[in-house]
Structures are given as C-alpha cells and as structure tokens.
Amino acid sequence: MNTSGGTRERKSDHIRYLLETEGDAIEANTLGFNEGRYESVADLEDYEALKSEARAIKEDAIERLPELIDELTETVEANGGTVYLADDAADANRYIREIADENDAERLVKSKSMTSEELEVNEALEADGVDVVETDLGEWVLQVADEAPSHLVAPAIHKSEDEIARLFNEQFEPDEPLETAEELTTFARDRLGELIVDADIGMTGANVITADSGSLMLVTSEGNARKTAVVPDTHVAVAGVEKIVPSVEDLAPFIELIGRSGTGQDITSYVSLLTPPVDSPVVDFDESDVALADRDDDREFHLVLIDNGRMAMREDDHLRETLYCIRCSACANTCGNFQSVGGHAFGGETYTGGIATGWEAGVHGQESAAAFNDLCTGCSRCVEACPVEIDIPWINTVVRDRINREGDDGRFEFVYDELVPDEEDTGSIDPQKRLFGNYETLAKLGSATAPVSNWLADLGPVRSVLERTVGIDRRRSLPAFERETLVDWFESRGPRVSAADAEREAVLYPDTYTNYIDVDRGKAAVRVLEAMDVHVRVPAVGESGRAPLSQGMIATADTKASRVYAGLAEHLDAGRDVVVIEPSDLAMFHSEYEKFLPETSFERLRDGSYEILEYVYGCLENGANGARLRTGDGGPDVAYHSHCQQRTLGVDRYTRAVFETLDYDVVESDVECCGMAGSFGYKQEYYELSMDVGDRLAEQFTAPEAQNRLVVASGTSCEDQLEDVLDRDAAHPVEVLDPRSRLH
Amino acid sequence: MSAESGSIRNRFEEALADLDVALTRTTPAAFESTLQEVVTEPVVGTPLPFEDVSLPEWVDDEPTPATLEAAMTSVTAASFGIADYGSVVLPSTSEGSEPVSLFPELHVPVLHERDLVADMPTAIERLGPELRDGGSAIVATGPSATADMGALVEGAHGPNAVHVVLLETGGDDE
Ligand code: SF4
Numbered sequence: 001m002n003t004s005g006g007t008r009e010r011k012s013d014h015i016r017y018l019l020e021t022e023g024d025a026i027e028a029n030t031l032g033f034n035e036g037r038y039e040s041v042a043d044l045e046d047y048e049a050l051k052s053e054a055r056a057i058k059e060d061a062i063e064r065l066p067e068l069i070d071e072l073t074e075t076v077e078a079n080g081g082t083v084y085l086a087d088d089a090a091d092a093n094r095y096i097r098e099i100a101d102e103n104d105a106e107r108l109v110k111s112k113s114m115t116s117e118e119l120e121v122n123e124a125l126e127a128d129g130v131d132v133v134e135t136d137l138g139e140w141v142l143q144v145a146d147e148a149p150s151h152l153v154a155p156a157i158h159k160s161e162d163e164i165a166r167l168f169n170e171q172f173e174p175d176e177p178l179e180t181a182e183e184l185t186t187f188a189r190d191r192l193g194e195l196i197v198d199a200d201i202g203m204t205g206a207n208v209i210t211a212d213s214g215s216l217m218l219v220t221s222e223g224n225a226r227k228t229a230v231v232p233d234t235h236v237a238v239a240g241v242e243k244i245v246p247s248v249e250d251l252a253p254f255i256e257l258i259g260r261s262g263t264g265q266d267i268t269s270y271v272s273l274l275t276p277p278v279d280s281p282v283v284d285f286d287e288s289d290v291a292l293a294d295r296d297d298d299r300e301f302h303l304v305l306i307d308n309g310r311m312a313m314r315e316d317d318h319l320r321e322t323l324y325c326i327r328c329s330a331c332a333n334t335c336g337n338f339q340s341v342g343g344h345a346f347g348g349e350t351y352t353g354g355i356a357t358g359w360e361a362g363v364h365g366q367e368s369a370a371a372f373n374d375l376c377t378g379c380s381r382c383v384e385a386c387p388v389e390i391d392i393p394w395i396n397t398v399v400r401d402r403i404n405r406e407g408d409d410g411r412f413e414f415v416y417d418e419l420v421p422d423e424e425d426t427g428s429i430d431p432q433k434r435l436f437g438n439y440e441t442l443a444k445l446g447s448a449t450a451p452v453s454n455w456l457a458d459l460g461p462v463r464s465v466l467e468r469t470v471g472i473d474r475r476r477s478l479p480a481f482e483r484e485t486l487v488d489w490f491e492s493r494g495p496r497v498s499a500a501d502a503e504r505e506a507v508l509y510p511d512t513y514t515n516y517i518d519v520d521r522g523k524a525a526v527r528v529l530e531a532m533d534v535h536v537r538v539p540a541v542g543e544s545g546r547a548p549l550s551q552g553m554i555a556t557a558d559t560k561a562s563r564v565y566a567g568l569a570e571h572l573d574a575g576r577d578v579v580v581i582e583p584s585d586l587a588m589f590h591s592e593y594e595k596f597l598p599e600t601s602f603e604r605l606r607d608g609s610y611e612i613l614e615y616v617y618g619c620l621e622n623g624a625n626g627a628r629l630r631t632g633d634g635g636p637d638v639a640y641h642s643h644c645q646q647r648t649l650g651v652d653r654y655t656r657a658v659f660e661t662l663d664y665d666v667v668e669s670d671v672e673c674c675g676m677a678g679s680f681g682y683k684q685e686y687y688e689l690s691m692d693v694g695d696r697l698a699e700q701f702t703a704p705e706a707q708n709r710l711v712v713a714s715g716t717s718c719e720d721q722l723e724d725v726l727d728r729d730a731a732h733p734v735e736v737l738d739p740r741s742r743l744h
Numbered sequence: 745m746s747a748e749s750g751s752i753r754n755r756f757e758e759a760l761a762d763l764d765v766a767l768t769r770t771t772p773a774a775f776e777s778t779l780q781e782v783v784t785e786p787v788v789g790t791p792l793p794f795e796d797v798s799l800p801e802w803v804d805d806e807p808t809p810a811t812l813e814a815a816m817t818s819v820t821a822a823s824f825g826i827a828d829y830g831s832v833v834l835p836s837t838s839e840g841s842e843p844v845s846l847f848p849e850l851h852v853p854v855l856h857e858r859d860l861v862a863d864m865p866t867a868i869e870r871l872g873p874e875l876r877d878g879g880s881a882i883v884a885t886g887p888s889a890t891a892d893m894g895a896l897v898e899g900a901h902g903p904n905a906v907h908v909v910l911l912e913t914g915g916d917d918e
Contacts, residue, residue, distance in 0.1 A: 186899075266829060269887065283809050
C-alpha cells in the first residue's frame with residue numbers, strides 16, 4: 001500500500017487527536033493492567049509451564065477442530081440445545097434474527113462478546129425492531145455514547161469517570177446529577193437490572209467451550225453474564241469455532257491465566273461454567289409470586305458457532321496461531337504504542353491491540369489490518385506476555401509483507417530502485433518502507449560520501465524533500481555517517497590479543513549502525529573484549545535482515561539471513577563465539593532466523609551467539625579480571641534502559657549483573673519500549689506517537705534520583721530516542737566499561 | 745483433621761483475607777446463631793444439601809422473584825471451595841441457588857471444611873464429571889465488581905459483599 005504525504009498527514013492528525021483526547025485514560029489503565037500482570041503471574045508456581053500447557057491444548061484443539069465441532073454438536077444436542085455453524089456474519093445474523101422472530105422477542109440483553117461485535121449482530125436485530133441492550137457496564141457506556149470499544153477486555157477504557165458522568169447526566173437527566181464511579185455504577189445497575197428481568201432472550205459469548213460436556217466458560221466480574229444467561233428462558237451463545245477445547249479438564253490453565261494476563265487479576269469474580277440448557281429456574285417477573293423451586297421451565301439454548309474466515313485461517317501457516325488467542329488483552333497492555341493511543345488507532349473494524357492484525361486479516365480481510373498494522377514496531381514485549389505463546393510480531397510482519405505485495409507494479413522511479421536493491425517482488429510497496437528496509441545500502445552510501453552526506457542531510461531543503469517523498473519527520477535528527485567503518489578501522493589496527501595468548505576467540509558482529517554510524521561503540525566493544533583476554537575479529541558480515549523485516553519485506557530478510565550465516569559459519573565451525581552489540585540483531589539470530597535457516601544452521605548460530613554484556617558476564621564468571629575494565633569506582637552513576645527485544649530474550653539481566661559486579665550505581669527504567677523502535681520514530685506519521693511513548697521513559701530519567709546520571713541504553717534506537725527526548729547524551733553499556741572511557 | 749487439610753484451610757482463609765472477604769468458621773451446632781450475626785434481613789436462601797445443618801426457620805427458602813428482589817441477603821450452599829484462590833463453587837440447581845446467590849446485596853455461601861480443595865486443577869477435575877452429566881457451576885471469587893465507570897467499584901450486577909460461612913468438619917473426620 002502506497003502511503004502518500006496526504007495520507008500520512010491524516011494519519012498523524014488522527015493519532016494526535018487520540019493522544020490528546022483519550023491518551024491519558026488509556027495510559028493510566030493499560031499501565032495498571034500491565035503492572036498487575038507482572039505481579040499476578042509472579043505468584044504462579046510455574047508460569048512458563050502453565051503457558052506451555054495452554055498453548056499445547058490450543059494447538060491440539062485447532063488441529064482437531066473439525067472433529068471437535070462434530071463432537072460438540074452431538075453433545076449440545078444430546079443436552080437439549082441446538083448448534084448452528086454459521087459460514088459468515090450474514091449467515092449467523094440471519095439465524096439469530098430467526099430465533100428472535102420465533103420467540104416474538106421485543107428485547108434481547110447481551111453480555112460482552114467481541115465475536116458478536118464482529119458480526120454486528122446488534123444492528124441486524126435492531127433493523128428488525130428488537131431492542132438490544134448491552135449489559136456489561138463498559139459496553140453499555142459505549143452503546144449510550146455510540147462509540148466503538150477501544151480495548152478487548154475493558155471496552156470503555158478510553159473514558160474517564162468525568163466523561164461518563166457527563167454522558168449519563170446529559171442522556172438520562174437524573175434527579176441528582178451523577179458524579180462518582182459508585183453513583184454511576186448504581187445508576188447503571190438499576191437501570192439495566194430492570195431491562196434484564198424483562199428481556200425475552202439473553203445473548204452471551206463464550207471464552208472457551210468444552211466438546212465433551214457442551215459447557216461454556218464465561219469469564220466476568222460484574223455478574224451480568226450470569227444474569228443474561230439465566231434470567232430469560234432463551235439463551236443464545238455466539239462463539240468463534242476456535243473457542244472449542246476437547247474437555248472440561250482443559251479449562252484449568254485458561255482459568256488461571258486469563259485474568260492474570262489481561263487485567264492482572266488472579267481470577268475474575270465469576271467464572272461461569274454453564275452446560276445449557278441449565279437447571280436453574282427462569283427468573284420471571286411476570287409470575288413474580290411463583291416460587292423459583294416450583295417452576296418447570298422448558299429452556300431454549302442455541303449455540304451459534306462462527307466460521308467467518310476461521311477455517312481458512314486454520315489452513316494458513318502464518319495466521320493459524322491467531323486462533324490460539326484467548327483475547328486476554330495482554331498484548332495490548334504491554335505494548336508501548338497501545339499504551340499511548342489505545343484501540344481507536346491500534347485496531348481494525350472489530351479487534352484491537354497486537355493480535356488484532358491477525359484477527360482482522362482473517363475475519364475482515366487485509367484492508368482492515370492495513371490501517372493499523374504499522375503500529376506494531378516488532379518490539380516483541382507482547383510475546384512473553386501472551387498466555388498461549390503466540391509470536392504476535394511475526395503475524396504482524398507476515399501481514400505487512402502481504403499488504404506490501406498487494407496492488408499494482410511499476411510505481412517506482414528508476415533512481416529509487418537503484419537505492420533499494422531488495423529481493424521484493426513488489427506490488428505497491430511504500431517507498432518509505434523500501435527506504436528503511438534497505439537501510440544498509442543507504443548507510444554504505446552515506447559512509448562512503450561522508451562528511452558530505454551528513455552536511456547534505458542537515459540542509460533544510462533536503463529534509464523537506466525527505467519528509468515529502470518518504471515521510472522522514474524533519475523534527476528528528478538524522479544519524480551522522482562515519483567515513484571509516486568499524487570493519488575498516490579494525491582491519492588497519494589489527495587485534496591486540498593474539499590468538500595464541502587468548503582465553504577465547506570471538507567474532508564481533510558489525511551491525512549496520514555500529515559499522516557505519518556509531519563506530520565508537522564498536523571500538524569500545526573491541527577494547528572491552530580484549531581487556532578480557534579475548535582474541536577479536538571483525539569480519540565484513542552484512543546486515544542481519546532486521547531492517548527489511550521490520551518493513552514487512554520477508555524475502556529480502558530471508559536472503560540477508562543466508563548471507564549472514566554464510567559469513568559466520570566458518571567462525572562457528574572454528575569454535576569462535578559470535579558477539580553482538582545490537583539486541584535487535586541478536587533477536588534475529590535467536591528467534592526470526594528459525595524461519596529463514598535450516599534447523600541445524602539456526603541452532604548453531606543461536607547457541608554460538610551472545611549479547612555483548614552477556615559475553616562480558618560470562619568472561620567475568622570464568623575468571624577474567626574485572627579490574628581491567630572501568631568500574632563504578634571511577635565511572636559514572638548510571639540511568640539504564642534495557643532494550644525491548646533484549647528483555648524478551650531474557651539477556652538484560654547480564655547487563656544488570658555486570659554493572660553490579662563492577663560496583664556501578666544504577667537506576668533502571670521499567671518502561672516496555674522507548675518508542676523509537678528502529679525506523680518507526682523517524683516516520684512523519686508516527687513522530688508524535690513515538691515521542692509520547694518516549695515521554696514515559698523521559699519521565700523516569702528526569703526524576704530526581706535519575707536526572708544527574710549518565711543515560712545508558714543497549715539499543716541504537718533507544719539511545720537515539722533518549723537523546724531526542726532528554727536532550728542528554730546516551731551511551732551503550734560497553735562504552736561505559738571501556739577502559740579508555742571518559743563518559744560521565 | 746490431617747495436617748494437610750489444615751494447611752488447605754489456612755490457604756483458603758489467607759486468600760479470602762487478601763480479597764477482603766469475610767469468613768466465619770462455625771460448628772453445625774452454632775450455625776444458626778452465626779448466621780444471625782452475619783445476615784441483614786430480609787434473608788432468602790435455598791435448602792442446604794448437608795446432613796448436619798439446615799437453613800433456620802427465619803430464612804425464606806422458597807423465594808419467588810418478588811421476595812428475591814426484596815431480599816438483602818441470600819444464603820446458599822457452595823459445593824466446594826478452592827484454597828489457592830479463595831473461590832467458592834456455586835452449583836446450578838432446580839431450586840435456583842445460582843440466581844438466588846446473585847441478586848441480593850450480600851451473599852453468604854456455606855460450605856464444609858472437608859470440601860476445600862487445594863488448587864484450580866483439582867477443582868476442575870472434580871467438576872469434570874458433573875459438567876459432563878449436564879451440571880453447571882459458577883466459580884465465584886469475592887463480590888461482583890467493575891472498573892468500567894472510571895474506578896473500581898464493588899457491587900455491579902451481583903452482590904457487593906460476600907461472607908463465607910465455613911462449617912467445621914465434625915464426627916468421623918475429626
Ligand atoms: S494474542 Fe495472546 S496476549 Fe494477545 S489477546 Fe490473544 S491471548 Fe492475549
């Protein structure tokens with residue numbers, strides 16, 4: 001999809017509007033949920049094992065889905081209910097309207113269900129004159145306000161108490177104006193309570209359905225789902241086919257994980273396990289003096305299972321994982337960009353947050369996913385938060401790649417093609433994406449022509465052309481290229497620890513940024529390694545493929561992966577360790593390369609490559625002399641931000657440990673992502689969002705205990721972002737440890 | 745009582761304390777007087793399926809929609825409790841104990857100490873056969889709550905308070 005200047009501006013206007021209007025409420029709520037998640041999962045005895053168990057159940061269930069649908073249908077029918085398997089939204093809505101019609105339904109009450117939003121069943125029923133009432137308080141607020149949900153679990157998360165009070169006071173004109181959350185809740189409960197007891201049909205969704213018993217699991221806190229399912233005599237449940245698991249016993253891990261992962265509650269107030277038609281008597285206020293126990297109800301139950309693209313997703317090797325999603329919202333709450341803008345920007349027709357790309361592409365089509373897919377920066381913080389271990393960034397990358405390939409050919413200028421020698425069989429891939437995807441070529445060119453390229457890049461007219469043509473925001477400072485690359489420097493300097501004297505041999509991977517731009521941190525890394533008695537080599541190995549991958553250019557990334565492996569294989573064979581400075585490149589070696597390289601190649605590189613501070617930690621543990629590095633004694637006090645992907649890989653702890661061993665005084669940020677995320681922060685349409693995310697980090701580092709410290713970050717982007725938001729210099733940890741360092 | 749069930753009870757009590765949910769431990773003999781202290785009139789309930797205790801006379805155990813709506817307190821049996829979470833498992837019965845437990849402001853679940861299980865997998869294992877037999881149940885933990893109005897409020901569509909009455913296991917189990 002080709003993003004023109006006009007589209008970019010509209011997008012950035014929309015984001016700015018949301019940042020101003022909804023940003024504060026979204027931020028407060030998502031940060032609360034996210035923090036709650038960390039606390040709540042920490043109480044679990046074996047969180048990782050529980051996630052793997054949940055994952056295995058879903059994998060098996062989706063694999064056996066056709067068989068489970070048949071089993072469930074038989075079970076529900078034997079229980080006395082009916083099952084309807086709807087091909088798509090229109091089919092489902094037609095069936096539900098028929099039920100309403102047969103029951104002469106005047107009112108249908110609903111508990112919260114994203115699947116019903118996907119169907120837009122409210123509109124369908126309302127067209128027939130049925131009064132549809134949302135009973136989840138958040139959904140009801142939105143129904144009254146005529147707005148769309150901004151979050152999978154807490155749909156009205158973008159609205160503050162004051163706004164809701166204003167809305168209710170205007171709409172309902174209560175005798176006493178409503179003010180507090182308590183008053184608003186009481187008002188809503190009373191009003192909805194009356195509507196529920198008078199309803200003809202109750203509609204619920206289902207979080208999970210068990211094939212062996214025909215039971216629905218409904219996870220709620222308010223109690224409205226309980227009333228909705230049991231008070232009226234007719235119950236309609238709508239659920240995607242992917243909600244089915246084989247047996248009741250499979251429910252336990254989902255019960256334990258869903259609340260913790262989503263809102264940080266160990267468990268929600270009510271987990272309903274209903275096997276409809278249920279034994280409970282109908283609560284019928286038309287017969288308000290008949291004892292419940294004396295009733296003899298003939299309850300009606302319809303389970304409407306929705307395909308709507310899901311069976312095709314199941315056949316799609318990349319989208320299939322989406323079907324494991326239990327819609328807990330963890331991927332949204334943990335996402336730096338979501339924390340700033342919420343689901344009204346970070347979402348499609350129905351679904352919001354990280355995994356929404358998969359859902360929207362699967363049920364509504366790529367068009368809907370394309371509108372917000374770019375907001376995933378691939379920071380990967382959601383991966384460890386997901387209770388079913390979905391590689392959400394990968395789904396987003398695949399969909400981005402598919403969007404790139406859509407549309408017509410030949411929209412590119414010849415000159416531009418020269419600059420972007422990628423492997424993409426491009427349809428209408430955005431020039432901005434091609435530029436960032438081919439960053440290595442740009443860096444090579446910039447370095448070869450430095451310093452002229454740097455002067456040029458600083459010129460006002462050049463910046464305005466860059467902004468107009470490829471959307472690089474002119475408020476961002478551009479990186480300055482070095483004439484002498486790290487590889488060249490090392491080649492003329494040579495190693496200072498000979499292989500014969502060395503404790504170990506290592507290959508320092510010259511990532512694009514270190515090689516062409518921040519050559520100093522590469523030199524510092526060489527000196528640190530040599531101080532640990534490591535024989536160092538810096539071979540001319542190319543870009544890892546991270547840059548094209550982040551733009552959804554999978555073919556180019558794949559080719560780069562093969563080239564990098566070819567360049568490193570000999571060293572691995574010789575038993576040399578591969579040491580990586582840039583965490584996003586290490587993450588390629590440790591995760592994404594699994595998709596690009598043969599299994600043994602992937603495993604060899606993964607097992608033989610280390611983040612630089614992880615490597616220093618290993619050297620120190622194995623007897624290297626830490627006193628040969630700069631220690632906290634003469635060194636500065638540090639304010640440290642670890643890198644998002646470094647944290648997901650679990651290697652951030654080594655930087656912490658090395659600083660501790662060497663007696664540094666460190667305060668650390670706990671924000672998930674700096675907001676720069678490679679090229680993201682350079683893009684004109686996302687500049688403000690990126691700065692908003694960065695502000696959370698800036699806030700922590702301008703606090704009294706951090707404001708006078710040296711700012712240290714493990715990632716290139718994080719360093720750039722910190723320099724921009726703080727107006728202070730930032731350094732990589734290895735530059736702090738460099739024996740020659742003078743940083744303060 | 746075995747050491748193990750003692751520790752399960754402690755875990756259950758601690759979990760409820762964390763949730764700020766009141767719990768009173770009592771004997772079958774003292775059940776009526778305990779209940780009297782806990783409830784607010786009017787009180788409705790459904791018959792308790794226990795041999796050693798039953799609902800006192802003054803509890804309306806055949807509620808109608810009208811009396812249910814007017815009640816301040818409901819007293820119903822829980823099939824069992826889950827120590828790790830402070831949850832009580834409320835069965836759906838033809839007497840209506842599920843909706844009865846939901847409408848009034850205060851819900852008093854009554855359960856036997858011997859019916860406490862340690863953790864969620866054990867609880868779900870116990871529910872498996874019941875659900876396959878067509879049964880339904882609610883795993884209820886604390887009062888109903890919402891954060892949808894801009895701040896956490898207890899008491900949304902369900903009770904705003906829960907007071908668990910735990911019956912000491914007498915006789916053979918002692
Ligand atoms: S993808 Fe994972 S984290 Fe995101 S909503 Fe689904 S289950 Fe939760």
